[in-house]
Amino acid sequence: MDILASRGVSELCEAEDFLSPAPKRTYDPALMPDLLQAAEALLAAAEEGRRICIYGDYDADGVTSTALLYGVLKKLTDRVSFYVPSRFTDGYGLNKDAVARIAASGAQLLITVDCGSTNREEVEEAKRLGMDVIVTDHHELEAGKEPDCLFVNAKREDSLYPFSGLSGCGTAFKLAQAIQRILAARGDGRFTRQDLTDQLDLVAISTVADVVPLLDENRSLIKYGLRVVNSRRRKGLRILLEQLKLADKQIDADDIGFILAPHINSCGRMATADAAVKLLAGIETDGPLEDLAAFMIECNKQRRFAQDETRDICLEAIRTGSCGDLFPIIEAPGAHEGVAGIVAGSLKEQFNKPVCIVTPSENGLLKGTGRCIAGLDLHDMLSTCADLFVRYGGHAGACGFSLASDRLPLLRQRMDALMQDILAGRPDALEEKLLIEKVLDADEKTMEFADALRLLEPFGEANPKPLFALTAANVYNVQYMGSEGQHVRFTAVCSDGIEVPCVCFRRAASFADLLHSGSLLDVAGELGINEFNGRRRLQLTVKDIKRSESNDQD
DSSP states (O other), X not given: OXXXXXXXXXXXXXXXXXXXXXXXXXXXXXXXXXXXXXXXXXXXXXHTTOXXXXXXXXXXXXXXXXXXXXXXXXXXXXXXXXXXXXTTTTOSSOOHHHHHHHHHTTOSEEEESSOOTTOHHHHXXXXXXXXXXXXXXXXXXXXXXXXXXEEEOTTSTTOOOSOOOOOHHHHHHHHHHHHHHHHHHTTOOSSOHHHHHTTHHHHHHHXXXXXXOOSTHHHHHHHHHHHHHHHTOSHHHHHHXXXXXXXXXXXXXXXIIXXXXXXXHHHHHHSOTHHHHHHHHTOOTTSOHHHHHHHHHHHHHHHHHHHHHHHHHHHHHHHHTTTOSSSOEEEOTTSOGGGHHHHHHHHHHHHTSOEEEEEEOTTSSXXXXXXXXXXXXXXXXXXXXXXXXSEEEEOSSEEEEEEOXXXXXXXXXXXXXXXXXXXXXXXXXXXXXXXXXXXXXXXXSSHHHHHHHGGGOSOBTTBOOOEEEEEEEEEEEEEEESTTSXXXXXXXXXXXXXXXXXXXXXXXXXXXXXOOTTOEEEEEEEEEEEEETTEEEEEEEEEEEEEOGGGGGO
């Protein structure tokens, strides 16, 4: 129960639901503000033959949200379209130019998914142009920027919905749930309960991809959603999995996070996300779904190449010290804007400090993308430089901004000074901190315990893989692996005599001075099962190693 308690689960009934393969935790969509009215408005618009446009977003959550709502409304009317903004020309959220184009196309009702919570001005423009507007979203609100329209968001202060951690697609699903209930009460079978259940594959993908808390209702949505994914009922997803050579694999949350989500995201990073929406919604107006899946795979290949290239550019800037030390703000004119956020995130993890990457934008300004470590608030930090930005926004862990190029040196100067002030008060602010669940007992260094830990899956935001410690362990059989010796494998022999195989990926150099046969060390890592060639064995995936305090007592 200690592991569950650290995840906010303290009651037995909560624990049973958390660990169950068939959890029952779900809530009445009517508890979300404006949701029933939004459902009724969509049904009325469909019945009246009004033109409905869904306004989405270019990431995996926005793509799945758009595909889900499009599929629902298509069961009710042919007069539905979607618009996914371009990362490069539109940016995130509603913008007035896009709203004007949508109005000019004849749309009469504009509904957002995964965006719109801070787009008060753009919503007013849409209304001025004659459109009714519904906003559905899950992002944080900002005072004075909330839209004046039907506004579905569980984070609203007046929300009675018990869980505020749904993804954008999860929010769209609750809207679809309300639509299905209303239709069922009318005896209308155009969108059935089975049709609703079939949308859970998209909800599972979005919930894993969008880094929302994998707790509470989200665990129900993911677990049932994975069943739908593995039923292969969605044609476009089935085709994509076939082309990825995963046709016969049981897909789990890791497959979503490391394979499916990057492919879906790659369309919006390298081109536009329209192809991803059409694949998932089964729209073949631009060619067969097989071609859309192939395009998505090609986009992901380009994304990986651009990511490696951008990372090399940024590492060189860090090596030469041209971007600041405590808070690197890297000007990378040759970098691909679509992968800047991923690279900033990986550099943040590698160096354990906030990182921003700045690239040129079409309007002559510089466009910045930042990622931040736990314990610091990037939005608060950048807000101290609000006078330097043309615009900025985000949250504690990730932000975006634009500024004139001549302001960049001043931004670096101020951020460096701010970091020095932070470190003066908190000298350990840039030290990596690991939350260790417990020191492993003898009966926990077993395959059975490692298998039992899988009941905690899916892992992710607010439900990380638990970290365990081996203390005063002797190290033997140290073997370096990889083309550059960047990985290392060794055996930890604990004081109780139990041997635990350990592996450390990509950080062998960091621990080389400690890893000598016979060394007495404390080792922290994730306990799991290594499956290879039909064999299973216990393995600790190492996250940190320190010299054991027992050494000092000898």
